[in-house]
Amino acid sequence: MKRQFCSVAIGALLMMTLFDLAFGTAIASSRPHVYLFRGLADVFSTGMDTLADELNKHRVYATSHSHTEWKTIADRAAADYKAKKEGPIVLIGHSLGADAAMEMADYLGDKGVPVALVVPFDGTQSFLASANVVRVINFTQRDYAYIKPGPGFRGSLNNVDLSSAHDIDHLNIDKSPELHARVLTEILTLLGRPRAVVPVPKPVGTLSPTGR
Numbered sequence: 001m002k003r004q005f006c007s008v009a010i011g012a013l014l015m016m017t018l019f020d021l022a023f024g025t026a027i028a029s030s031r032p033h034v035y036l037f038r039g040l041a042d043v044f045s046t047g048m049d050t051l052a053d054e055l056n057k058h059r060v061y062a063t064s065h066s067h068t069e070w071k072t073i074a075d076r077a078a079a080d081y082k083a084k085k086e087g088p089i090v091l092i093g094h095s096l097g098a099d100a101a102m103e104m105a106d107y108l109g110d111k112g113v114p115v116a117l118v119v120p121f122d123g124t125q126s127f128l129a130s131a132n133v134v135r136v137i138n139f140t141q142r143d144y145a146y147i148k149p150g151p152g153f154r155g156s157l158n159n160v161d162l163s164s165a166h167d168i169d170h171l172n173i174d175k176s177p178e179l180h181a182r183v184l185t186e187i188l189t190l191l192g193r194p195r196a197v198v199p200v201p202k203p204v205g206t207l208s209p210t211g212r
Helices: 002-029 046-057 067-082 096-110 177-190
Strands: 031-038 062-066 086-094 117-121 135-140 156-161
Touching: 031 046, 031 067, 031 096, 046 062, 046 086, 046 177, 062 067, 067 086, 067 096, 086 096, 086 177, 096 117, 117 177, 135 177
Parallel strands: 031 062, 031 086, 086 117, 117 135, 135 156
Antiparallel strands: none
16 A cells, blocks of 8 residues: 555656656746637637637736647747747647647647647547647547547546537537636646636536546
């Protein structure tokens, strides 16, 4: 029992150390940036714009973009991170924008850039969480769109199954006040502002452990 406790404690300490190495310098000298991506035609994902506004009201720099722009944005984000202009980096998206967030996370990993948090809102396919990502929270209604750990991934992964939430569908999941509150809470806590945590209006969905 003591050996098991020590293993857990060592694992937790290692995660904290990795997080500090990845983000400590960036947090001290740069600005956090939350990138949000809209889905098809930029007209069905207005909740991403609303969430960006909510984040900015909480003094968290957030920008909303078309899912088609992710690669150009990723190149700029990588350059800004390496120049210590921004970090930590958070990626959020809805539908095709959720797919873009996962693709951008993996692409940033190829460039040696860590990602603190990725939050897909009902992506259209499954992805592997890349090794450079610290935390993934996947809001999904599709059993084929669960996120799984990829090679080298040692972060935290939660698939939030919303298939039983009858008031939520693909076209309004990005606008859910409950899910927005969850995301705000996660980001504010990530940035070391727990006293500013936003209360979640009511439970939504079920958290599953890593993978499915």
